[in-house]
């Protein structure tokens with residue numbers, strides 16, 4: 001388990017990001033997603049790193065193996081702590097992603113952790129069956145992707161809290177279960193379908209929680225962060 005919740009910096013640009021970050025007097029673990037990365041490019045990574053924060057770069061790559069491998073080779077040089085792909089890209093693609101990361105990591109530096117998205121936390125079982133034509137339970141589909149991911153040699157998966165315990169049983173304690181879809185008690189779900197509180201995430205064996213709007217759109221973001229941190233049991 002990682003003690004810091006990962007804050008999703010889903011902001012339109014760096015001005016909002018630094019206004020948000022300057023409220024904190026502590027080192028954070030933050031997530032940069034497509035919105036911010038496409039707007040600001042890779043330069044924002046160094047600026048956030050220079051402030052002492054850890055970074056999960058959430059680009060969810062999904063393409064043919066050769067393309068993903070080359071992209072990962074480049075991402076490895078950015079100095080981020082964690083990156084990801086979609087497990088639906090398949091074993092060959094995931095292995096290629098890992099090779100690219102290993103090749104691109106500068107000598108003497110730690111390779112970024114590599115995890116794979118199973119079923120997005122905004123997906124319900126009904127949608128999965130109707131639209132993706134996967135005729136199993138959602139948990140079985142997530143477990144299938146988790147096992148493929150583990151066999152491909154990756155460090156863990158993105159899943160919801162609801163599947164974390166089953167993944168721990170199938171893939172072991174060391175295998176990362178990074179869980180978005182986190183809400184404080186009574187908080188609005190927005191577009192998320194498989195949600196849980198930080199306390200339940202801890203109980204159900206998530207190793208990391210990802211929290212966006214419950215912190216970034218709250219009235220007092222620092223207070224909300226500390227409420228999440230306390231419920232999650234971190235320091």
Ligand SMILES: O=c1ccn([C@@H]2O[C@H](COP(=O)(O)O)[C@@H](O)[C@H]2O)c(=O)[nH]1
Nearest residue numbers: 008033119120121180181210211212213
């Ligand atoms: O399955 C997934 C994969 C990634 N995410 C990302 O996590 C955050 C969650 O934001 P909230 O505001 O806390 O809902 C967001 O950046 C997503 O892109 C996810 O939610 N589910």
